[in-house]
Amino acid sequence: MADDHTEADTSMEGHTPVSENPHVEYGVTESLQRTLENEKAGSEKMSKQKVDLQALPTRAYLDQTVVPILLQGLSLLAKDRPPNPIEYLAAFLLKNKSQFEERN
Numbered sequence: 001m002a003d004d005h006t007e008a009d010t011s012m013e014g015h016t017p018v019s020e021n022p023h024v025e026y027g028v029t030e031s032l033q034r035t036l037e038n039e040k041a042g043s044e045k046m047s048k049q050k051v052d053l054q055a056l057p058t059r060a061y062l063d064q065t066v067v068p069i070l071l072q073g074l075s076l077l078a079k080d081r082p083p084n085p086i087e088y089l090a091a092f093l094l095k096n097k098s099q100f101e102e103r104n
Helices: 007-012 030-055 058-065 067-080 085-101
Strands: none
Touching: 030 058, 058 067, 067 085
């Protein structure tokens, strides 16, 4: 018994193992690949939603895009009653726009 290889070992020589994830060699794990696929689907959904916003009637468009932040800003404006209401509202809109952009 000069040869320590078993029959199974010699039959596997020359064969490269086939992995379930073809991107493993590039460091892409299955969870990362799923995340990438979800991001792609989300971006496609976002672009489709933007097209849908353009197709909406005026009232529905405004209700979905600016009415929520305007209502919150106007409510705060009525409560605080600052001497410069337009600047106050403008500052509120600019300060808080990122919270509402995520929703659209």
